[in-house]
Amino acid sequence: MTMTQPDNFWFTDSGEAPTCAVDGAGDMLVSMDGIRGKLTRDAPLAKLVWFKTGGNADWLFEPADLDDLCAFVERLDEGTPIMGLGLGSNMIIRDGGVPGVVIRLGKAFSTVKNLGDCRLECGGGASGILVSSTARDAAIAGLEFLRGIPGTVGGFVRMNGGAYGREVSDVLIDCDVLMPNGEFITLPAADLEYSYRHSALPEGAVVVTARFQGEPGDPKEIGAEMDRIAQAREESQPLRTKTGGSTFKNPEGQKAWQLVDAAGCRGLTMGGAQVSEKHTNFLINTGDATSADIEGLGEEVRRRVYENSGVTLEWEIQRVGRP
Numbered sequence: 001m002t003m004t005q006p007d008n009f010w011f012t013d014s015g016e017a018p019t020c021a022v023d024g025a026g027d028m029l030v031s032m033d034g035i036r037g038k039l040t041r042d043a044p045l046a047k048l049v050w051f052k053t054g055g056n057a058d059w060l061f062e063p064a065d066l067d068d069l070c071a072f073v074e075r076l077d078e079g080t081p082i083m084g085l086g087l088g089s090n091m092i093i094r095d096g097g098v099p100g101v102v103i104r105l106g107k108a109f110s111t112v113k114n115l116g117d118c119r120l121e122c123g124g125g126a127s128g129i130l131v132s133s134t135a136r137d138a139a140i141a142g143l144e145f146l147r148g149i150p151g152t153v154g155g156f157v158r159m160n161g162g163a164y165g166r167e168v169s170d171v172l173i174d175c176d177v178l179m180p181n182g183e184f185i186t187l188p189a190a191d192l193e194y195s196y197r198h199s200a201l202p203e204g205a206v207v208v209t210a211r212f213q214g215e216p217g218d219p220k221e222i223g224a225e226m227d228r229i230a231q232a233r234e235e236s237q238p239l240r241t242k243t244g245g246s247t248f249k250n251p252e253g254q255k256a257w258q259l260v261d262a263a264g265c266r267g268l269t270m271g272g273a274q275v276s277e278k279h280t281n282f283l284i285n286t287g288d289a290t291s292a293d294i295e296g297l298g299e300e301v302r303r304r305v306y307e308n309s310g311v312t313l314e315w316e317i318q319r320v321g322r323p
Contacts, residue, residue, distance in 0.1 A: 029059060029101075030075045036064035037072065045093045045102065048085065050150075052242045053291040054093025055321060057102040065108040066208055073206075074182035076101065082180050082204035083320060086125065086152030090159070090245040095291045096322025103206055105154060114138045118214040119173065124154030124207045128161075131212070132226055141217025142171060144225040148233055150245055154207040159318075160194045164229055169194035173211040180204030197249055197316055238276045242285035247298055248313040256313055257281035260301055263308040270297035283317075295319055 032039065043060035046052050063069035073082070081100025085091075105125035112134040113121045120140065122131050128146035131153065135143040148163035149156050157175050160168050172189040179185060180202065193200035201207070233239060248256040260266070260280040268275045272289030275297065276282040283294050302313045 030072065035068060035072050037068045038062045043102070045098065048104070049088030049091050049093055050242060051092060051244050051285050051289070051291070051294060053095070053285055053289055053294065055095050055097030057098045059101045060104060061101055062104050062106050063108070069103070069208070070178060070182065070184055073178055078181070082206070084124070084154055084206040086155040087127065087150065089150040090155065090317050092244060092291050092295055092317055092319045094295070094319065094321035094323050098321040105152070105208070109208060115211070118216060120212045120214070122153045122210050122212065124152065124209060126153045127151070128156065135214055136219050136222040136226060139217055139219050139222070140214035141222050142214040143212060144222055144229060147226045148229045153210050157207045157210045158199055158201050159197050160199055167194070171212045171214065173213050175207050175211070176209040177201065178206045178208055236279055238278045238282050238284055241276070243276070243282050244317050246281050246316050247283050248281055249316045251311050251313070254311065259305045259309055259311055259313065263301070263304040265301045265304055268297065268301065270300060273297040275301060292323070
């Protein structure tokens with residue numbers, strides 16, 4: 001059966017669901033028989049990340065639901081690179097694009113359910129705002145800080161996301177994870193071996209569901225705390241620019257932004273990238289930056305901070321793909 005490729009999506013000539021997907025060399029990536037999700041070859045990713053820069057994914061898969069995702073991953077050849085993508089808020093997609101398959105969790109993975117006893121079950125594609133708002137409406141306190149994390153559950157469970165004095169490790173009960181080999185497992189929080197902005201999840205593992213534990217609270221007080229967090233972010237961070245969230249991890253006992261500022265990097269530019277004047281731990285795309293500009297500027301900031309203070313800043317933003 002002949003394959004055509006309108007808009008980079010593989011369909012059969014008859015308009016039926018595709019039976020296989022092939023790469024640029026004509027080799028079959030995976031059988032699509034029975035797969036209901038959308039598979040796109042050479043898929044642009046810049047529009048899907050906050051910086052609005054970067055190359056294409058070799059393949060982008062958007063599963064219809066969990067069963068669809070599991071069936072697709074099980075069919076991939078062993079060793080095929082897999083990367084999960086949420087809101088793209090804390091990520092640099094390099095200009096050469098991302099090898100293998102990028103998996104983007106959509107509406108089917110964006111639900112939040114009240115389990116009772118101050119517990120929430122959240123899909124990997126649910127935003128921090130949705131989780132915290134659902135908790136507020138259910139009179140569940142302790143999850144307000146998620147209002148300040150610009151990402152989805154899958155990302156901040158993997159990276160132990162945190163803000164305003166709390167981290168995911170403080171509230172996570174367990175999570176359901178699809179491993180790169182297609183195995184579907186449930187991991188208690190202790191097995192993730194959390195540390196600051198780090199977990200033991202392997203590359204290619206996709207968090208599809210997580211359960212959080214809160215405590216009884218008053219919805220009005222919870223809402224007031226969420227409003228305080230939202231206002232604090234608005235006042236201190238360049239939220240209305242093309243940015244990527246906090247760039248560097250805070251060294252123990254120090255603030256990354258203070259080290260960057262002390263090194264004279266406020267407003268520093270490289271190509272179309274700039275260190276934010278408003279918050280120096282944020283890099284921004286002023287309009288025509290490449291990912292190389294942004295990453296290069298970050299490396300220059302690290303160099304200047306080390307020369308000034310002797311501190312080596314560690315990247316917090318994920319940098320993925322080919323240079």
